Amino acid sequence: MNLANKITLVRIFLVPVVMLFLLVKYDLGRVQLGNEVITVSEIIAALIFILAAVTDGLDGYIARKKKLVTNLGKFLDPLADKLLISAALISLVEMQRLDAWIAIVIISREFAVTGLRLVAAAEGHVIAASAMGKLKTIVQIIAIVALMLNNFPFSSISLPFSRIFVWLAVIVTVWSGVDYFIKNKTVIRFSKSR
Template identity: 80%
Template structure:
């Protein structure tokens, strides 16, 4: 197993670690501020989530730079991304910091685009990540981190950055999904019947 795939696997193994710090009531202390509070566990979860998210770009960079692109990597990388984002969103719903419908919309888009890519792959085509798709990922990561840390430090000045960035994430998620399907409609339309 090459270095890029090991980094991707590390991202997968960090998913349950993030969830433990978010969902298990570890008594590590609380920081109170103007509009609310944040636990030390949530800060640790946010740091681990950020590190895991950084590995997404890192493993791809290493795989391309050192010519380590493998079929295993092509399978594991998107799987790791979906697991990380989905687990964080579901945890935030459990923590009552995110509406369930928002998590459903984002996760559904991920499954739909993955399905589209699988149909394309069966036809011998590759659907590369679009600029809008990459922007979607960045905005989702920012939104998740802000929600994990309970809108800190913006809540100290009563600025609803968490709500704003969540709406931006939902809108860009939907737009990028529409973009993938509109640009690749022929993949579904002309796919071989089974």
Template identity: 75%
Template sequence: MNLPNRITLARIFLVPVVMLFLLVRFDFGVVSVGEFKITYSEIIATLIFIIAASTDGLDGYIARKKKMITNLGKFLDPLADKLLISAALISLVEMHRLDAWVAILIISREFAVTGLRLVAVAEGQVIAASNLGKLKTVIQIVAVCSLMINNFPFSYIGIPFSSIAVWLAVLITLFSGLDYFLKNKHVIDFG
């Protein structure tokens, strides 16, 4: 197994670790700033999530640069991305920091675009990730991180950054999904 695929697998293995630190209340202590409180578990989960999310670009870069692109990597990379984001979103719903409809909308878009890509592959076509899709991923990661750390430090100064980030994530998720379908409508046979 080559290095890019190992990095991708590491991202997959970090998914349950992120969930563990988010959902299980370890008694590591609490950071308090005025009325704001965040647990060390949430900080650890956020750091692990950031590390896992940052490997997304790294594995692809190494695979392209070193000509190590494999079918396994083509399968695992998008799977790892979807598992990481979906697990974080579902955990945040469980923690009452994210409305379920937001998680459902984002996860549904991922399923829809994946389905479109599968139909395209069956037709011998490849739908590459668009710049809009990459922007969507970055905004989703920022939104998830801000929710994981309970809007810190913005909550301390009264700025609803996590709410703004979530709304941006919803909008770019919808827009990028629509963009994929409009640019690739030839792939779907409406006959």
């Protein structure tokens, strides 16, 4: 197994660690800013999530730079991304920091685009990540981290930063999903005709 795939596996193994720090009530202390309080375990979860998110770009860069692109990597990389984002969203719903319908919309888009990619692959086509898809990932990561930190430190200045980025994530997620289907409608038409 090459270095890029090992980094992707690390991202997958970090998913339960993030959930552990978010959902299990550890008494590791609290940080207070004004009236807002955030637990140390939530800060640790956010830092691990950021580390895992950064490995997404790193494994792809290494795979392309060192010509280590493999079929295993093509399978594991998007799987790791979807596991990380979905687990974080579901954890935030459990923590009552995110409405369930928002998590459902975002996760549904991920399943739909993955399904499209599978249909395309069966027809011998590869659907590469688009610029809109990459923007979607960045916005989702920012929104998730802001929610994990309970809008800390922006709540001290009454800026609903996490809420703004959640709505932005929903809009960009849906938009990028529609964009994938529009740009790849020939794949769908071709598979229907067979």
